[in-house]
Amino acid sequence: MQDLQNTNQANSSGAALNLFLPAMSKALITSFSKKLIAWHGLHGRAGLPWQNNLDPYAVWVSEIMLQQTQVATVLERYPRFMKRFPTVKQLAAASMDEVMAEWAGLGYYSRARNLHACAVQVVERFAGKFPNDPVLLEQLKGIGRSTAGAIAAFAFHVRAPILDANVKRVLARIFAIEDPIEEKAVNDRLWNLAGELLPSQAKDMPTYTQALMDFGATWCTSRGPVCLSNNHQCPFSKDCQANLSDQVLILPRKRIKAKSPEFNCDMLLMRSGNWVLLQKRPSKAIWGGLWSLPESSWSARAGARTNDLQSQELFALTLPDSLAPQSLKTTEPLKRGPQIKHVFTHRRLWMQIWELSVAKPIEWGDADLQWVSLRQLGQYGLPQPIKVLLQGLSLIRDGV
DNA sequence: AATGCGGGGGG
DNA sequence: CCCCCAGCATT
Numbered sequence: 448m449q450d451l452q453n454t455n456q457a458n459s460s461g462a463a464l465n466l467f468l469p470a471m472s473k474a475l476i477t478s479f480s481k482k483l484i485a486w487h488g489l490h491g492r493a494g495l496p497w498q499n500n501l502d503p504y505a506v507w508v509s510e511i512m513l514q515q516t517q518v519a520t521v522l523e524r525y526p527r528f529m530k531r532f533p534t535v536k537q538l539a540a541a542s543m544d545e546v547m548a549e550w551a552g553l554g555y556y557s558r559a560r561n562l563h564a565c566a567v568q569v570v571e572r573f574a575g576k577f578p579n580d581p582v583l584l585e586q587l588k589g590i591g592r593s594t595a596g597a598i599a600a601f602a603f604h605v606r607a608p609i610l611d612a613n614v615k616r617v618l619a620r621i622f623a624i625e626d627p628i629e630e631k632a633v634n635d636r637l638w639n640l641a642g643e644l645l646p647s648q649a650k651d652m653p654t655y656t657q658a659l660m661d662f663g664a665t666w667c668t669s670r671g672p673v674c675l676s677n678n679h680q681c682p683f684s685k686d687c688q689a690n691l692s693d694q695v696l697i698l699p700r701k702r703i704k705a706k707s708p709e710f711n712c713d714m715l716l717m718r719s720g721n722w723v724l725l726q727k728r729p730s731k732a733i734w735g736g737l738w739s740l741p742e743s744s745w746s747a748r749a750g751a752r753t754n755d756l757q758s759q760e761l762f763a764l765t766l767p768d769s770l771a772p773q774s775l776k777t778t779e780p781l782k783r784g785p786q787i788k789h790v791f792t793h794r795r796l797w798m799q800i801w802e803l804s805v806a807k808p809i810e811w812g813d814a815d816l817q818w819v820s821l822r823q824l825g826q827y828g829l830p831q832p833i834k835v836l837l838q839g840l841s842l843i844r845d846g847v
Numbered sequence: 848a849a850t851g852c853g854g855g856g857g858g
Numbered sequence: 859c860c861c862c863c864a865g866c867a868t869t
Binding site: 509510511512513514515516517518520521555557558561588589590591592593594597609610611612613614656660663664668669670731792 | 861868
């Protein structure tokens with residue numbers, strides 16, 4: 448830890464790598480952080496609600512929320528979350544459902560589960576105070592190497608690198624790394640570079656780390672980097688090997704991804720007046736831990752859907768015990784509702800809604816199966832498309 | 848090394 | 859329609 452904070456010996460493999468870098472790269476490595484910090488003074492983003500905050504809890508929440516999630520999205524949700532859970536102890540003391548409800552709509556719900564688990568770990572292991580050592584931070588739930596580096600840098604001024612999508616793109620361009628960045632050897636080299644480029648003074652770490660993110664997010668962007676327009680002069684235009692060799696738009700290179708497969712499923716919208724039946728989803732699957740409509744198993748889109756109304760049987764698997772199909776049969780038949788298309792990063796899903804009204808709520812005796820009033824939906828974490836669907840019902844009911 | 852995991856922004 | 863994003867955990 449002392450190495451990370453006070454010396455340049457933190458990364459011996461990085462030092463070895465240095466021997467093989469061309470002279471121009473060596474000069475750049477010594478000047479990079481100064482140039483970047485100077486750039487930040489003129490063009491960096493300011494006024495983001497999680498900036499200039501030395502509270503490790505506040506830093507940590509922002510870093511988790513920003514994982515794979517753009518600033519514009521987090522901008523609305525972060526203050527709300529911090530108001531709802533102002534301290535790590537309050538977060539640790541909350542129920543999982545309360546955290547999920549606050550996280551709903553942000554996606555990647557394992558982040559919310561890990562967030563809660565991590566809060567408990569911090570309270571139990573560290574008396575409610577986050578450690579400043581990135582090695583210890585990385586041992587906590589949901590904190591990987593990059594997030595650990597960001598927390599250490601922002602909250603504790605520790606000389607630890609980050610390597611997010613912004614940094615990968617910036618480094619792959621400046622050093623013209625042409626192999627796919629998913630490869631382990633490339634990833635290792637990027638981490639080594641990120642370590643080499645750190646400013647020598649620990650006090651500069653928050654500004655430097657912020658500058659790195661800002662530069663990637665606003666100037667060295669994926670599609671429209673400023674070096675390809677005439678509006679600005681990139682501080683690295685004479686250093687950037689991709690710029691000098693006209694490869695900016697093709698770097699970083701990525702492996703070709705398979706096209707996302709398509710699925711169908713059927714969902715049961717059982718209502719009784721203002722009440723709707725919700726089912727809690729298993730924690731490890733998609734929308735894990737959220738409350739959704741009871742759902743049939745998914746089937747590949749190609750294998751044509753059962754489009755007849757024999758579909759009472761569809762839900763026998765997801766509702767508890769044999770009561771399910773019997774109960775459905777003794778009432779009116781299922782009515783075909785809307786078909787909803789929902790696109791994930793790596794899945795496409797068509798949800799066929801089947802509507803059923805019952806005179807009064809059937810009690811299932813299952814904690815994961817609850818009748819919820821349309822007015823109280825806000826207290827439950829719902830998948831975004833289900834939330835939209837049920838809000839529509841709510842509006843119709845209220846005659847808005 | 849490969850895969851699973853959301854949702855929204857922007858070209 | 860497409861790709862991208864303040865990544866991590868699991869296998």
